[in-house]
Amino acid sequence: MPADLPSLNALKAFEVVARCRSITRAAAVLHVTPGAVSRQLKQLEHELDETLVVRGSRQIRLTPAGERLMESVAASLEQMREAVGDLRHGRHRRRLALNIPSTLASRWIMPRLHRLRALDPTLVLSIRTEARDRLSQRDELDAAIRFGTGDWPDLHSRHLFSEQHVAVAAPAVRQALTRRDGAVMLADATLLHVLKRDGRYLSWPHWLDAAGITGVDAGKGFEFDTLDLAIEAAIAGLDATIADWHMVADDLAAGRLVQLFETLVPGTQSYWWVHPPQTAPTGPLETFERWLRATLETRHA
Secondary structure (H helix, E strand, O other): OOOOOOOHHHHHHHHHHHHHOOHHHHHHHHOOOHHHHHHHHHHHHHHHOOOOEEEOOOOEEEOHHHHHHHHHHHHHHHHHHHHHHHHHHOHHHOEEEEEOOHHHHHHHHHHHHHHHHHHOOOOEEEEEOOOOOOOOOOOOOOEEEEEEOOOOOOOEEEEEEEEEEEEEEOHHHHHHHEOOOOOEOHHHOOEEEEEEOOEEOOHHHHHHHHHOOOOOOOOOOEEEOOHHHHHHHHHOOOOEEEEEHHHHHHHHHHOOOEEOOOOOEEEEEEEEEEEOOOOOOOHHHHHHHHHHHHHHHHHHO
């Protein structure tokens, strides 16, 4: 061990004692004598020049210094256990942890993951869909796909694709909104909106302006906290929503949704492949990005 760290055996003994609150029970867990555990504790306290435990008649309790050390030691030992387990099973070589926006993950990534598995059957992929990723915590994530403008100065970002907004609904809804002359009456529709932190996304007003459609009250309708829910509501026949074409392309192809108009409006934000600048170009990271870009090119071909 480095000179500035105490004995690993002593730290391990302290961690077990702190968990068991008993030197006798800790000795049983460690398969040593209670005297050996006591000596390890005394050695650790001597090296740190701190009292870590107070011995009672029935059990021990930790001092404030012991509580602080316990938090750090327990977390470090758990990381070591995970790392050793990964090394033993080879997972360190083919594991990738990502955070992906929930709608993109469910409607675009998931239906295509079988192709990634065929490309690299050994890859262990861990996907999270948290609203805010934790790229700053390197032990948690390797990379992320973010939705925004790409302005993250502390991260390395590469553009994937921009939103393309279309108005969609179930076929039966379009039929109900269509007059005999073929005109679609959006004024009669229940608009489905997507919420953000400070209100609604302005997808409907922007799309209506670009399409030159007037007489539609963009303030009415139902609200959902994800685009995925708004799309599912549209598929279920609740009414019409504005969605990124990429997110509904499969539903349009399968006939679950139809476009109400041909108007396609560029969105103001995009999807980006993001990772810390110091991230090493590991095999799993390169494999996923290569698959991701190849899949995007196929969709646009």
